[in-house]
Amino acid sequence: MFNRDKNEKLYLKTLKKGNAQKQYELARKFVENKENFTRACALYEAAANSGHKDAQFELGFIYYDGAHCERDWAQAAGWFEKAAENGAEQAYIYLGEIYFYGFYGADKDHKKAAENYLKAYDVCAENEKAEVESKLGGYYYCLDDEENALRWARRCAKRGDGGALASYGAMLADFKRYDEAFEILTRAAELGEDYSVYLLGECYFYGRGFSKDLKKAEELWQKAAQNGIDDAAEDLKKHFGEK
Numbered sequence: 001m002f003n004r005d006k007n008e009k010l011y012l013k014t015l016k017k018g019n020a021q022k023q024y025e026l027a028r029k030f031v032e033n034k035e036n037f038t039r040a041c042a043l044y045e046a047a048a049n050s051g052h053k054d055a056q057f058e059l060g061f062i063y064y065d066g067a068h069c070e071r072d073w074a075q076a077a078g079w080f081e082k083a084a085e086n087g088a089e090q091a092y093i094y095l096g097e098i099y100f101y102g103f104y105g106a107d108k109d110h111k112k113a114a115e116n117y118l119k120a121y122d123v124c125a126e127n128e129k130a131e132v133e134s135k136l137g138g139y140y141y142c143l144d145d146e147e148n149a150l151r152w153a154r155r156c157a158k159r160g161d162g163g164a165l166a167s168y169g170a171m172l173a174d175f176k177r178y179d180e181a182f183e184i185l186t187r188a189a190e191l192g193e194d195y196s197v198y199l200l201g202e203c204y205f206y207g208r209g210f211s212k213d214l215k216k217a218e219e220l221w222q223k224a225a226q227n228g229i230d231d232a233a234e235d236l237k238k239h240f241g242e243k
Contacts, residue, residue, distance in 0.1 A: 011039050020050035037068045053086035064094055092120035130159050146175050162191035170199055178209030198224035198232040
């Protein structure tokens with residue numbers, strides 16, 4: 001914990017004479033100890049202007065998040081771009097988000113979004129690729145690009161995570177590839193993904209890929225509802241009434 005009596009001197013000394021790494025480390029301490037966010041930002045900016053990639057990323061996130069200052073998409077993108085150029089892989093993901101959703105307040109730029117997502121995938125560590133695969137799957141899904149959406153979602157699902165399997169199964173169902181969706185959702189449900197149980201209930205209720213089975217649909221929705229899936233509870237009430 002900081003000694004509050006020494007903070008002023010330490011802050012001024014580090015801000016004026018400290019190297020970028022010391023400025024970055026002190027800024028993190030201010031944030032972690034909830035001491036003074038304004039000072040933390042000043043230290044991050046000093047380090048970032050000296051080319052410290054992690055400080056550049058933190059500044060980008062501060063403007064992106066807007067929790068401690070006014071949100072500024074242009075500033076966020078500018079610092080993320082500098083951080084990415086210096087090797088901060090995660091910055092590419094945030095740049096992809098900014099350009100995909102048009103967070104500048106200007107027109108969306110899907111081409112730049114894709115470029116940054118793909119750069120993130122190329123440079124990130126193996127244990128971080130699943131997140132980028134998921135982002136790319138969602139990106140192409142929003143563009144209604146079935147081939148690429150499923151390709152990236154499939155890559156992510158192959159890593160064996162239940163949530164990724166559930167997302168892939170839901171995407172297959174949305175693209176009306178019901179036989180494949182049923183298989184994937186079943187595997188996800190076996191791994192404890194409760195929303196997959198709900199989606200399997202939908203398959204039985206609407207006869208997606210096979211004949212309807214209302215009894216099976218009700219059983220699955222009851223199971224999902226008991227595990228906190230609100231959509232299942234709503235459909236139970238809507239289609240089967242109060243029990």
